[in-house]
Amino acid sequence: MQPQYQPAAIEQQVQQEWADKKSFRAVDASHKPKYYCLSMFPYPSGKLHMGHVRNYTIGDVLSRYYRMRGYNVLQPMGWDAFGLPAENAAMANNVPPAKWTYDNIAYMKKQLKSLGFAIDWERELATCRPDYYRWNQWLFLRMLEKRLAYKKTGTVNWDPVDQTVLANEQVIDGRGWRTGALVEKREIPMYYLAITRYAEELLSSLDRLPGWPERVKTMQANWIGKSFGVRLAFPYVLGGKAGKLWVFTTRADTIMGVTFVAVAAEHALAAEAARRNPKLAEFVEECKRGGVQEAEIATQEKKGMPTGIFVEHPLTGENIEVWVGNYVLMSYGEGAVMGVPGHDERDFAFAKKYGLRIKQVIDVEGRPYSLDAWQPWYADYGVCVNSARYDGMPYQQSVDMIAADLKAKGLGEKQVTWRLRDWGISRQRYWGCPIPIVHCDSCGDVPVPDDQLPVVLPEDCVPDGSGNPLNKRPDFLNTACPKCGKPAKRETDTMDTFVDSSWYFLRFACADQHERMVDERVNYWLPVDQYIGGIEHAILHLLYSRFWTKVMRDFGLVKLDEPFTRLLTQGMVLNEIFFRKTDGGRAQYFNPADVEVQFDDQGKRKAAVLKEDGKPLESGGIGTMSKSKNNGVDPQALIDQYGADTARLFVMFASPPEQTLEWSDDGVEGASRFLRRLWLFAAGRGKDNTKFNLSSAFISITDWSSQPSAIRDFRRGIHLSLKQASYDYERMQYNTVVSACMKMLNLLEGFSGGQGLGSVNAVSQASSEALDILLRVLYPVTPHITCVLWKELGYGADIIDAPWPAVDEAALVQDEIDLVLQVNGKLRGNIRVARTADRAAIERLAVENPNAQKHIAGQTVKKVVVVPGRLVNIVV
């Protein structure tokens, strides 16, 4: 064995061996139980970033652990290969998105392999390949047949200079990112998937996902947003014609407090009023300026303008004026809301601003009400007041009666409303899956017949920022109508990339199936037993995937209700941010690798200077690794310098998977140091050069109870750590798994030089057993080094198929245990009692303890709390 740890050499050798033996090929049937471990597939952006390293290491640790536990494990990998960044790169470098994407995939695949992940590469897929996306098209056509896919208009960001649709990301402070032009909202026809038809099931089946984090389920439930309320109408007569203005409210109990009604700028009544009032028309246009992002709309200043149109209160008949409000969303409810300034904070502010009437109609346990300032309890549930026949009624009773009264007049009824909207999938972009529709002057929108699928995207286009290049490709655009055969045009919109990622986990089960979308193997491997990915996907990707799976189930393609049994949402990877203000006042960011941090004697930070010029930098705190803050760390440099095992060990040790992870160069050094120590110890060169016979796993001692206590203490420490690590593997807290391994090595090193240990043979055997356990516990995290040591020391043929070590419960038993002694909950010492001591004996020992006596002195003991095996608390 090499005396020194040389990661580069052993990692390459071990990876080659795995590749040659196809060690991680998943078989589609087995007597073992299956385990499908999936990490969210990467977007091929160029090279791996730390978030990828973290994500795939978590998945790999899990996969290897489950294999040791006797499962038939599948861990596949693919590429979420369509998307906007490829088009941006294409424009910047004048290279087709396809070439850029395929080059990135090749490079990143090499990087993934160098990290030693136990991936079955035979199932690799890329969503930009026609043999993948043809099935997007195929299923879209099936959904069209069932009217689960349909066409309607939708709102997009429009850049009036480039004459192109912008993604939200491309709108910066309300302007187009390339042109700087003020962005406008524009209505265009789009295809939608009717996810709202599954709203009820998507919500209710969250309860059947015990393996999902509560926070993710809460977020999804709120996103779906089922609310029980009343849909009601305000009748009006306009230009001699009668009409009804519909609104939805969850607070029908406040209906007697309505003093105005507000509609969205896109509402029909707003358009009607604008035709007769140029000032209002201007305001409606103003509302249409700016982007479509909800965060932007919700934080902008609340503005409104009266329309001069009056409607009739459905219960009192009172005249109520209609306003146009820039905060009313056309996409939620009816695009109109009733204004109750007395009991809605937003309406209160609006009424104050425009001098509208504010009326109290709810009383909350007699709490004071004044029109001067908003108070939080104004919005609470209470009892109706100033509400005629509803006075004195609590919430539910008043809503029931109001709904009944409205219904009697034909002006409303109870209704369930969802926040969830149907999924618009049309994108006016090139690098995506073509929507398989042909537009014919005679026949209209005609679906492409199945036998003409896939509609293949030409891969040689280079976008230029002005619209979709497919519109400039006659060979793609011009086709024959599938129905009548006359010349027709292809749809040039492509699908949202969330479509691609909504079912890739199914395709991994049968990536070589080219006749069908999926085959019966999908029912063997699915559902995914453990899905791992960033918390930023908690809503959209996961919700779309759940929806898509249910649609495929209803089409008879899969037999599962939910795609992911367990979900782990990993935290983001953060690093420090350093910058200097430039002359223009803008921040110039410097990569932490180029920064030297200086400390004072206490180890507190003094200053940070740029290595290049030695001058100080400002700290921008800690933030997610990003290009804009220039605080990313290239994993390749880390792997090249320290090896994959160190990289993996660091990301697992630095924080638990669900929390954010802070980058630390010193932490990496520490991880590397541990592996060097492990290697030196195993190579028989421990700290004092004591050389044990570790070359054999043959252990002849079966009864350790007669061994000296030093040996029994040592084994107890090892088995306690093993027990801890086993527990932590199950709950996926890998940082403490690593900690347990470090404790084991500390014990081993301390043990090798001790005295009074009995026979050298027994010490050697206990050490051998401990190292055997340590290597197996550590293996999923750092597979290369443990693989080599395991083989070199003769523990077995191949650690990848070694079983998980068993805890020797007998080793954990102590004859005497230490209990914590408290008086009034304060720590006052320890008492040592026999393992078998009963409660009375413990209480007596505790009260008699001199330390306890000191604090009891002169007071009466009220009671004694004994927590078995833990503590005694004397209450005086």
Place this chain on the structure above:
RNA sequence: GCCGGGAUGGCGGAACUGGUAGACGCACGGGACUCAAAAUCCCGCGGUGGCGACACCAUGGGGGUUCGAUUCCCCCUCCCGGCACCA
């Protein structure tokens, strides 16, 4: 703005179901080895007071429940994720 989450020594974090706050690691200080440095090893390391035994304070801030709260409840502050066309 709305929804969700987080905050523990100089730093990353640990503490399992309410039971010794600070495991493990990093940084830092002292020492050994060395001509010297690196590497390695040993010791120390939350704060205040005390020679010491020990006492008191301390888990973002304020309040509550409990024999006992980092853990449960209420209020507040700051930070992070998402908001439907970034993926």
